[in-house]
Amino acid sequence: MLRPLDHYDLAIIGSGSGNSIADEAFADRSIAMIERNPVFGGTCINVGCIPTKMLVLPADFASSVAEARRVNVDLSLDAVDFPAMRDRIFGRIDQISEGGKEWRSSADNLTLFSAEASFVGERRLRAGEHEFTADQIVLATGSSAVLPAVPGIDLPKVHTSDTIMRIDELPQTLLIIGGGYIATEFAHIFGSFGVKVTQLARSGLLRGQDQTIIDRYTEIAAERRTLRFGQTLDGIETSEDDQLLVLTSDADGEQYTYLTDMVLIAIGRSPNSADLNPEAGGVRVSASGYIEVDEFQRTSADGVWALGDVCNPNQLKHVANREARVVRHNLLHPDDLQPVGDLPVPSAIFGEPQIATVGLTEQQAIAAGVDFVTAIQEYGSVAYGWALEDTDHLMKLLADPASGQLLGAHILGPQAASLIQPLVQAMTFGLGAQEMARGQYWIHPALPELVENALLALPLTGQSR
Numbered sequence: 001m002l003r004p005l006d007h008y009d010l011a012i013i014g015s016g017s018g019n020s021i022a023d024e025a026f027a028d029r030s031i032a033m034i035e036r037n038p039v040f041g042g043t044c045i046n047v048g049c050i051p052t053k054m055l056v057l058p059a060d061f062a063s064s065v066a067e068a069r070r071v072n073v074d075l076s077l078d079a080v081d082f083p084a085m086r087d088r089i090f091g092r093i094d095q096i097s098e099g100g101k102e103w104r105s106s107a108d109n110l111t112l113f114s115a116e117a118s119f120v121g122e123r124r125l126r127a128g129e130h131e132f133t134a135d136q137i138v139l140a141t142g143s144s145a146v147l148p149a150v151p152g153i154d155l156p157k158v159h160t161s162d163t164i165m166r167i168d169e170l171p172q173t174l175l176i177i178g179g180g181y182i183a184t185e186f187a188h189i190f191g192s193f194g195v196k197v198t199q200l201a202r203s204g205l206l207r208g209q210d211q212t213i214i215d216r217y218t219e220i221a222a223e224r225r226t227l228r229f230g231q232t233l234d235g236i237e238t239s240e241d242d243q244l245l246v247l248t249s250d251a252d253g254e255q256y257t258y259l260t261d262m263v264l265i266a267i268g269r270s271p272n273s274a275d276l277n278p279e280a281g282g283v284r285v286s287a288s289g290y291i292e293v294d295e296f297q298r299t300s301a302d303g304v305w306a307l308g309d310v311c312n313p314n315q316l317k318h319v320a321n322r323e324a325r326v327v328r329h330n331l332l333h334p335d336d337l338q339p340v341g342d343l344p345v346p347s348a349i350f351g352e353p354q355i356a357t358v359g360l361t362e363q364q365a366i367a368a369g370v371d372f373v374t375a376i377q378e379y380g381s382v383a384y385g386w387a388l389e390d391t392d393h394l395m396k397l398l399a400d401p402a403s404g405q406l407l408g409a410h411i412l413g414p415q416a417a418s419l420i421q422p423l424v425q426a427m428t429f430g431l432g433a434q435e436m437a438r439g440q441y442w443i444h445p446a447l448p449e450l451v452e453n454a455l456l457a458l459p460l461t462g463q464s465r
Contacts, residue, residue, distance in 0.1 A: 010026065013137070018307060030111075041322065123136075143437070173197075203229070381450075382447070383455060
């Protein structure tokens with residue numbers, strides 16, 4: 001006789017943002033949580049946002065040596081104790097991860113499975129050797145670093161962002177493959193620590209950013225490290241002196257060779273959907289691998305929800321957290337579903353310099369046929385920019401010329417991730433450029449005056465200043 005299947009009210013696959021769903025409001029429900037990774041808590045806490053920013057801060061300190069010379073201060077960088085830095089960062093993070101796992105394991109109404117989860121039928125899952133059903137299932141499996149299928153990709157000194165933060169010592173040279181935000185942040189981190197960085201990108205740096213930002217950032221980056229564009233990785237070999245030999249080629253078939261101590265593959269992250277066997281559960285997946293969801297985060301399968309990187313190409317923690325809050329509400333209130341909404345989504349890149357963005361780029365506005373005007377404000381045009389002796393950095397705004405509503409904002413420079421927030425608020429709550437600029441005090445002489453002046457510089461029609 002067949003043993004009856006175990007059954008749960010709710011199954012959550014993934015311990016990142018999905019972990020925040022099962023709070024005290026679900027105390028009366030039986031819950032299965034499945035996490036395949038040995039570390040608990042998802043990408044952000046373990047290999048993403050948090051440890052990288054804990055490395056960015058000391059990198060900022062290290063790079064301030066060169067910046068201080070602008071203002072007649074002679075600093076020196078005596079040493080970078082990377083092993084101590086690594087141990088400090090992960091000594092804290094690993095403890096939080098393990099504590100979260102122990103807390104979930106001790107819950108009376110929750111069963112934690114440390115295994116790969118996959119669908120074997122409609123709302124029916126397999127986790128390792130266990131098979132069970134659930135009334136509701138939440139897919140929150142995140143994303144994984146993309147690795148190209150080339151020879152040598154599995155050599156010990158070839159890393160992704162998941163592993164390079166735990167290396168034992170800094171290399172003398174590092175070759176970074178990729179031009180996106182992950183590559184940008186690690187180029188800043190390791191370059192500031194004294195590592196000689198070479199960056200290879202097939203189509204330039206920061207694709208998807210506004211072209212004005214791309215052009216200015218590329219100029220700055222070229223002064224700090226070696227950049228090579230238009231090349232594709234063909235393979236990696238070990239040299240006679242235990243270095244890595246990186247083989248690339250361009251569109252014309254010309255081949256190139258680079259000798260380096262270490263390689264970082266940073267060409268993006270892909271959604272963790274395939275291993276879920278979504279077809280067996282009736283869950284539709286896009287051609288690019290993202291689970292398809294509606295405005296309520298429902299998938300194509302009844303009772304199955306998804307959130308975060310596995311369904312959203314933005315791949316941002318603040319987006320995943322909002323989606324988790326929406327899924328939580330909708331699980332608790334099936335007769336009063338809440339949509340995620342079409343809010344402006346900001347993002348930031350913590351390189352040197354910082355980059356922050358929200359809304360349309362100029363390229364996107366042109367492609368969409370949107371009527372817009374722009375304003376570019378240099379940091380050096382405001383008083384605090386004088387204090388910085390700044391000649392490199394800028395803010396760019398796009399707005400509707402008639403209504404004054406902001407369409408996009410892009411910042412390259414110090415404190416960009418903080419300066420963007422009032423512009424996000426303006427776009428979210430419909431505050432026009434002139435109203436925002438003239439309807440409040442701006443502290444003088446502080447860097448937010450950059451925002452004020454950029455708003456006033458927009459050539460809006462029919463609006464008084």
